[in-house]
Amino acid sequence: MLDIKFIRENKEIVQEGAKKKRVEIDIAKLVALDDERLKELKEIEDLRAEVNKVSNDIARDQDSALKIQLIEEMRAVKEEIKKKEEKLKTTIEEWQKIMLKIPNIPSVDTPEGPDDSGNQVLRSWGEKPQFSFKPKEHYELGKALKIIDTETAAEVSGARFAYLKGDLVLMQFALLQMCFEILTNEETLKKIAKEANVSIDVSKFMPVLPPVFVRPVVQVKMARFMTPEEHYMFPNDDLMLIGSAEHTLGSMHMGKIFEERELPIRYVGYSTAFRREAGAAGKDTNGILRQHQFDKLEMEVFSLPENSMQEQNFLVAIQEYVLKTLGLPYQVVAVCTGDMGFPDTRQIDVETWMPGQNKYRETHSADYTGGFQARRLNTRVRRANGKIEPVHMNDATVIAIGRALIAIIENYQQADGSIKIPEVLRKYMGGKEFIK
């Protein structure tokens, strides 16, 4: 949610931002409603002030005749307040409906475009591996090696589920181990920040295992409830499954006011993500690229507004470091206005090279939402000068297991169909060199 004051003072910017994001909004109507809201609020507050004052008089007053008269009067005033409150409630409801539909404004360096065709490659890293044979896709290799079984999963659970088996399972935990070591080592983080030219204080990340269920009202505050049909809903329990650890990490500090010196706060959370993939019918149906269920390690950072853009750069640098460590070629992409998330002001994706598909595929995302989510969550910071404002929030993938495994399988495949295990992972896998 944007600040209503900001909206009132920057109508054109807000309108233009929404247009770039391909979202339709009616600012004029919102402002008119807001005028109404403020007027009604003022009237009610004045009446309340009167009641408060007179009630005090009643408590003090000795003259019982006067008392009875005042009580009579206040009864009438109370009726009036009630009526006005009814009206205000309707006004606020309508006001809120529009407010929730106003997207965050794209940063100035966000490229403009209608959809993912407008995304801009910022840089790329790594040599694409050369093969003396035609590289295969992950699901062919995975099936032959008996480490990915989608057929059994289809019978048991349906499409877009999989059994991961054997060494691939060990590799998942190896990846997690490796990433946790990076994110909890201050020296490594300092090195990453320095190389990326990021000038913020780095500290360790606090590891978290968050709940995978979330209340829908909280999801609304995270601005991740724009498309309810993409989530698994449990109406009997008023719960839904999270689509990312972000949803229960970002909401950890609802209603909290941080002191300036407490920030930044950095979390790394591990959870399973659940997605219905509604509207993705027929897309990426083979293998484990697009699953209803996958595990993911996610970073969530609460920071001061002036540091938060740097913070996003830091998070992207970490993503790049992870991929470099694994020896996987990638490109960093500035996601354009028409493709970026509703609450994002700047979105950076990292796409990793997938030789089997002969293209880059999204493996990481870094969402900078500014104070947009924080305003809805009411997560704020008290500055040194006493002023209170929303914190800024960043959320970014460390590693999405399914897609990382695909990248490793396809990049490290051998002529005989085996998979060479990246050296950095071997120490977590009993020293093994190949999956075969």
Added chain:
RNA sequence: GGAGGGUUCGCCUAAUGGUAUGGCACUGGUUUCGAAAACCAGCGGGAGAAAUCCCUUACAGGUUCAAGUCCUGUACCCUCCGCCA
């Protein structure tokens, strides 16, 4: 799932239905060579240039001129029972 108890500032805590108390911690200041101690001030949120006003005792309603306090519902926490990895 059943029974009972609870929820007031970061922590603790007070409040015959009469308009949220005090302490600790914290922040700033005085003092000090510096610190500790002591003393002074601030310390739930919002609007406002300010005066001031409104809101705030888990949340949502209700009764009342007036609700932390009475009533109803919900959430969460604790204890015990049941079930359970």
